[in-house]
Amino acid sequence: MSDFIQKIKSLSDKYFEEIRDIRRHLHTNPELSFEEHNTASFIEHKLAEFGIQDVQRVANTGVTFCLDGREKGKTIALRADIDALPITEENDVSYRSRNDGIMHACGHDAHTASLLGAVKILNDLKNNWKGTIKFIFQPAEEKSPGGASILIKEGILENPKPEKILGQHVMPLIEAGKVGFRKGKYMASADEIYLTVKGKGGHAAMPENFVDPIAITSQIIVSLQHIVSRFANPKMPTVLSFGKISGGTVTNIIPDEVKVEGTFRTFNEEWRKEALAKIRDITTNIAESMGGSCEVKFAPGYPFLINDEDYTERNIGAARDFLGAENVEELDLWMAAEDFASYSHYVDACFYRLGTRNEEKEITSGVHTPTFDIDETALKTGMGLMAYLAINELEN
Numbered sequence: 184m185s186d187f188i189q190k191i192k193s194l195s196d197k198y199f200e201e202i203r204d205i206r207r208h209l210h211t212n213p214e215l216s217f218e219e220h221n222t223a224s225f226i227e228h229k230l231a232e233f234g235i236q237d238v239q240r241v242a243n244t245g246v247t248f249c250l251d252g253r254e255k256g257k258t259i260a261l262r263a264d265i266d267a268l269p270i271t272e273e274n275d276v277s278y279r280s281r282n283d284g285i286m287h288a289c290g291h292d293a294h295t296a297s298l299l300g301a302v303k304i305l306n307d308l309k310n311n312w313k314g315t316i317k318f319i320f321q322p323a324e325e326k327s328p329g330g331a332s333i334l335i336k337e338g339i340l341e342n343p344k345p346e347k348i349l350g351q352h353v354m355p356l357i358e359a360g361k362v363g364f365r366k367g368k369y370m371a372s373a374d375e376i377y378l379t380v381k382g383k384g385g386h387a388a389m390p391e392n393f394v395d396p397i398a399i400t401s402q403i404i405v406s407l408q409h410i411v412s413r414f415a416n417p418k419m420p421t422v423l424s425f426g427k428i429s430g431g432t433v434t435n436i437i438p439d440e441v442k443v444e445g446t447f448r449t450f451n452e453e454w455r456k457e458a459l460a461k462i463r464d465i466t467t468n469i470a471e472s473m474g475g476s477c478e479v480k481f482a483p484g485y486p487f488l489i490n491d492e493d494y495t496e497r498n499i500g501a502a503r504d505f506l507g508a509e510n511v512e513e514l515d516l517w518m519a520a521e522d523f524a525s526y527s528h529y530v531d532a533c534f535y536r537l538g539t540r541n542e543e544k545e546i547t548s549g550v551h552t553p554t555f556d557i558d559e560t561a562l563k564t565g566m567g568l569m570a571y572l573a574i575n576e577l578e579n
């Protein structure tokens with residue numbers, strides 16, 4: 184296999200500048216979730232340039248196609264997300280965003296460029312692998328309900344049905360040249376919570392005549408801490424955080440209502456349902472017991488992400504062969520959410536992290552910040568390893 188690894192690595196080197204320029208083009212021209220029209224056209228244009236046929240649109244701004252190897256075999260899917268975030272870029276680089284207030288601050292430009300690199304490599308090596316690879320350039324990872332769930336509804340996991348799905352995501356905590364894997368549950372489900380606590384406003388000097396939603400809200404927030412500390416199984420990570428409270432105007436007026444917004448995250452679908460029901464019960468009961476009321480709304484987010492144990496184990500082994508064992512790290516649980524999770528509830532999935540950090544080049548900013556950037560040498564690993572993992576799975 185080592186000759187073959189060398190072959191893929193030399194193709195990654197050969198295509199590096201082209202793929203880096205693709206990443207820079209995408210970085211300069213970011214588009215928000217569900218609005219990736221130019222991005223999708225650009226991907227189609229590149230695929231045509233690479234000689235790829237039968238490319239299809241899915242969910243308006245998604246792009247997909249299948250590539251067949253030398254003979255029939257398994258089908259696997261490779262996925263990249265293509266959307267950007269509503270952030271104003273602060274990096275002073277030649278490829279800085281030219282779309283005001285929009286930035287590839289989560290590295291989806293790197294995922295897309297890497298997958299295009301993998302397309303080139305896998306297309307060049309078509310006689311070296313059997314089966315079918317379905318490529319998915321997925322829109323709207325960043326915005327609920329997420330592009331993945333829409334693509335699944337539109338049949339992306341059928342005709343042909345992939346047996347495995349692989350995705351990668353940049354990770355500025357890991358050095359460029361390295362990657363990270365985790366078997367089993369990896370990322371959390373995330374639901375948004377919107378509470379409107381209603382009372383009856385009036386002069387703060389006469390509280391006995393009114394219903395104070397600020398006092399009620401305080402009780403609610405304190406009581407909801409029981410969800411994590413008393414109701415959650417301590418062996419099941421759970422987060423309940425409130426990021427926003429708004430209500431009231433000045434010191435001496437009791438307002439009519441207070442709005443609270445928060446997020447609930449965990450790793451078990453049954454507990455997720457149960458916990459949201461408890462949140463509803465606790466908030467409405469407290470508000471009513473104090474003479475007010477509470478309107479509770481949930482915006483359901485992505486499910487938890489689970490990496491298939493066996494498939495991920497095989498990928499870890501293959502990644503060690505490709506990069507050297509010292510360049511393959513084990514990841515911790517991560518309470519953030521990612522819409523690749525949706526696929527992982529239908530197909531054996533593996534979602535791994537591509538290191539993009541470089542302290543010497545001062546590339547250390549976190550994702551979703553205005554100074555986020557990547558060490559572009561990571562694109563070599565981004566395209567090469569993905570191509571190798573695909574072939575390894577199809578051949579074995």
Ligand code: NI
Pocket residue numbers: 289290291324352
């Ligand atoms: Ni992302």
